[in-house]
Amino acid sequence: MIEWVQQQLLRLWQPCWRILASPHPRPLPAATDGFGWVAPVSLIGVLGLTVVVLAFHAGRHSHSLAPVLYWGGLLLIYMPLALRLLQPATPRRERLIVAVLMGMLLYLVKVLYSPLDFRFSDELQHWRSTADILATERLFTYNYILPVSPLYPGLQAPTVALIQMTGLPIFPAGVLVLGTARLIFVLALFHLAELIGRDAYVGGVAVLVYATNPHFLFFHSMYLYQSMAVPLMLLALFALVRWEHSMLPEQPGLRLVAVWAMFGVVMTHHITSYGMAAVLLLWLAANLYVRWRGTARPPLIGWTAMLVLVLILTWMVYVATVTVGYLAPQLGRALLDLTGLIAGEKKTEETFRPPSGPLLERLISLMMVAATLAYVSVAAAVIWVRQQHNALALAVGVGALGYFLSLVLRFSSSGAEMTGRLWTFIYIFQAIALGILLREAWQAGTRRFVLRLGSGALVLLLFLGSLTAGWPPYWGRLPGPYLVSAAERSVTPEGIAVGQWSAQLGRGKRFATDFTNYMMVGAYGAHDPIFRVAGLLLTPDMGADEQAFVRDNDLDFVLIDERLSTGLPQRGYFFDSHEPNIFRYTEPLSMSLLTKYQRTPGVSRIYDSGNLVMYSVRAWSENNAP
Numbered sequence: 001m002i003e004w005v006q007q008q009l010l011r012l013w014q015p016c017w018r019i020l021a022s023p024h025p026r027p028l029p030a031a032t033d034g035f036g037w038v039a040p041v042s043l044i045g046v047l048g049l050t051v052v053v054l055a056f057h058a059g060r061h062s063h064s065l066a067p068v069l070y071w072g073g074l075l076l077i078y079m080p081l082a083l084r085l086l087q088p089a090t091p092r093r094e095r096l097i098v099a100v101l102m103g104m105l106l107y108l109v110k111v112l113y114s115p116l117d118f119r120f121s122d123e124l125q126h127w128r129s130t131a132d133i134l135a136t137e138r139l140f141t142y143n144y145i146l147p148v149s150p151l152y153p154g155l156q157a158p159t160v161a162l163i164q165m166t167g168l169p170i171f172p173a174g175v176l177v178l179g180t181a182r183l184i185f186v187l188a189l190f191h192l193a194e195l196i197g198r199d200a201y202v203g204g205v206a207v208l209v210y211a212t213n214p215h216f217l218f219f220h221s222m223y224l225y226q227s228m229a230v231p232l233m234l235l236a237l238f239a240l241v242r243w244e245h246s247m248l249p250e251q252p253g254l255r256l257v258a259v260w261a262m263f264g265v266v267m268t269h270h271i272t273s274y275g276m277a278a279v280l281l282l283w284l285a286a287n288l289y290v291r292w293r294g295t296a297r298p299p300l301i302g303w304t305a306m307l308v309l310v311l312i313l314t315w316m317v318y319v320a321t322v323t324v325g326y327l328a329p330q331l332g333r334a335l336l337d338l339t340g341l342i343a344g345e346k347k348t349e350e351t352f353r354p355p356s357g358p359l360l361e362r363l364i365s366l367m368m369v370a371a372t373l374a375y376v377s378v379a380a381a382v383i384w385v386r387q388q389h390n391a392l393a394l395a396v397g398v399g400a401l402g403y404f405l406s407l408v409l410r411f412s413s414s415g416a417e418m419t420g421r422l423w424t425f426i427y428i429f430q431a432i433a434l435g436i437l438l439r440e441a442w443q444a445g446t447r448r449f450v451l452r453l454g455s456g457a458l459v460l461l462l463f464l465g466s467l468t469a470g471w472p473p474y475w476g477r478l479p480g481p482y483l484v485s486a487a488e489r490s491v492t493p494e495g496i497a498v499g500q501w502s503a504q505l506g507r508g509k510r511f512a513t514d515f516t517n518y519m520m521v522g523a524y525g526a527h528d529p530i531f532r533v534a535g536l537l538l539t540p541d542m543g544a545d546e547q548a549f550v551r552d553n554d555l556d557f558v559l560i561d562e563r564l565s566t567g568l569p570q571r572g573y574f575f576d577s578h579e580p581n582i583f584r585y586t587e588p589l590s591m592s593l594l595t596k597y598q599r600t601p602g603v604s605r606i607y608d609s610g611n612l613v614m615y616s617v618r619a620w621s622e623n624n625a626p
Helices: 002-021 038-060 066-086 092-113 121-136 156-166 170-197 200-210 225-244 248-266 270-292 302-318 322-343 359-386 391-400 402-409 415-443 448-469 493-505 515-523 544-552
Strands: 557-561 604-608 612-616
Touching: 038 066, 038 092, 066 092, 066 200, 066 448, 092 170, 092 200, 121 156, 121 170, 121 515, 156 170, 170 200, 170 225, 170 391, 170 415, 200 415, 200 448, 225 248, 225 270, 225 415, 248 270, 248 302, 270 302, 270 322, 270 391, 270 415, 359 391, 359 402, 359 415, 359 448, 391 402, 391 415, 402 415, 415 448, 493 515, 493 557, 493 604, 493 612, 515 557
Parallel strands: none
Antiparallel strands: 557 612, 604 612
């Protein structure tokens, strides 16, 4: 057995060594520039999108074929386009069009999931910030459901501008703005990777690999500030790289684009601005290393890294001071958890929450992680050996190794969220690194059959893993009937209606409700709901402590969703993540608990849609309850 394992490892190492040791790389097969296979693969991609739409329709009617249609449709979109991008003889023009087509078709998957309104909670938070700008005609209006959102208005500002020019509602305007951002993202990533890898092949592979980021399909297509900031970051990086290799007449324009895009990132999303600063510092370090070897010009990147740091600090001090308080607790908890694990003060089961879902999907996710670790390691080694004079490529190789760090953070209590945030940036490095690795493999004379079969199987595994490990989870992957505490699967027309109805109560009323309806009244009703209400809503009766809670929080209304008695919470909690029994519920909430306000003196029912009941508790808040 040991000898067989050694033989297999030797077989795997031989092509890697051939890439590393090849002294005279061969040019890729020449291709005449043209449209190639654009028409047939475009037709197949549109057919795949149609199948996905049929899957969504079947899911809304709980049809058993919905998952099969969904997976089949996504593979019809991704794989034909990916195979064209993997071919070294694909013309550059076709490669660019196919890359754009892949990005836009996958963006439309998310749009068609909910083609009439925003359903994801994060989108509703930014919907509220956009609506506040339209209502008040000013920036930085406080948003109770996400206080940091209005302090970074780079997403809301172009949306409001489009609304004022066209008269569109917020939803279609947001879809158009993010569609433009997705187009900028694909074009910037393609051209950035092409410049770094010095080949259009690398640009095409970079786009198809980044599409396997578990957050690319849905999360990076949502109406979020990150969905706008990341394309601007890539645009800034592309302008800087192009500037470094441009002629003198082009430099002023490129400088203007770079500075404008960097400022746009800083005023759009805090995490992305920090990620951009980290990328620039890594690029600067690689450039200094190459200079130290005496093979590079003086780096042009130094002053831009300093400029970004100054812009971030200036914006944080004068505009977004709450950002520190918003991010510090998450980072602090992660560091404490990891320190406790290393010191043996905590057990893994206390901080690490393994992924849920069907066994096959979990196995695919693990295989995706293993394959990523393997190709990242090989790509970093190849880049280090073969790209010693290319500072950008060296920075890409080092950055790709950040995937190991992201997996370590996964063992903290907030690890899933932090890992997802890191993958947004690390996958840029990984995507370019794999493009360079495959290009080097073709030039090293690796067998064509092995490369075509191996690269195709790799991207297929990565794409399947991105679906099983990404958002939405398996229970929310398709639209369908109401589920308890299931993010977008808990958003129904009835919930949207109560949010819109509550707007007639006047802006800024104080609500206590579950997480889903927290977003409904906060976004559509423009109210100021309070968080951490489990202590009030999970008690069987209204007593002195509950009255004090209502009075201290100046509470106006309680909104109860009686459907919470129909099942267990998919997200592990009913009201908020600070409930005492989070992830330990074994039965739904009792109807007696949910209807307690009907028998509470001083509380009046003012709205009842059948499942959603709203109560006024102003008498308790004003201490006038009997």
